[in-house]
Amino acid sequence: MNEKLYLEDEENLGTQTEENYEQVYCRPNTLTDVPFHYCPGCGHSVVHKVLMEVVEEIGIQEEIIGVAPVGCSVFAYHYMNIDMQEAAHGRASAVATGIKRVLPEKYVFSYQGDGDLAAIGTAETIHTVNRGENILMVFINNGIYGMTGGQMAPTTLPGMVTSTSPYGRDVSMVGNPIKIADLLCLLPGAYYVTRQAVHNPNAVRKLKKAFMKAFEYQKQKKGTCFIEVVSNCPSGWKMTPVETIKYLEEKMFPAYPLGDLKVPKN
């Protein structure tokens, strides 16, 4: 076999390819060249990447507007090479509502963490879905406030140690984790609600399909699509990225089971 296949290319510190090989996967052009500021192994970057792959594949880069939250993904607009608007903490879905109503022909999505969407922004979240706003809401559930130093979130698991629950989350004091996606299913405005992940290649493929569906439904003006991604926070959880994958599988997924929660009736 040709050694060139895996030898180091000094200029690129990468690997060289055989000339006749065809490229089957590359970074989407809808991402800017700015390197992500996220911590190593953070799920936010994977979700950005998958979302932008879908935007590129269905060719809606010029027709989509995103709304960024307050949280670690506050700079989402540095990376996603599309029109974007920053919202105040928790208000992304309200801002997305306004944008969609003024520009109904555009695809509109909001992107929020759990502290943003399920704590300070709970009211906006519930009412946006209740109104059945024709937008996609992307919800990154990493069970913690990442940006501000790993404080307990409404989604933090019972017993989970955070900087504001140093002895573990005490449900007798602060209640149980809130399953916001399950709650939203009860509202007639919710058209498609699903819970996905990015912890392995298959999960990434499934998330991509979910984004595809959501944009198709938005095109058909069906109502609110809500995609939760159960993600990690290596820094907040004080684990290596590889350890967070194990924690996701052993602790997070039993509490937040993956799969579709509400699918359109035919």
Add this chain to the structure above:
Amino acid sequence: MVKGTIKIDAKICKGCELCIIACPQNALALSPNFNDKGYRYVELISNVCTGCANCALVCPEAGITVYREPKPAKKPQVKVE
């Protein structure tokens, strides 16, 4: 087995090792060297890559490009009259 290879953008790799555990061929490992940001970056260490793209799908930095050997052209079908 299909032959493939990948190109890793070592400048943006953060050495998270998620691609290493996603690779079914165990073809990836951390380099002993560091990039400009101070991370040990990932390298392809063997020629068993099949171009399955698993590593690229999970890479948070979107830093992996995947190449695959083209499928052999199908034989032209001969019509029997």
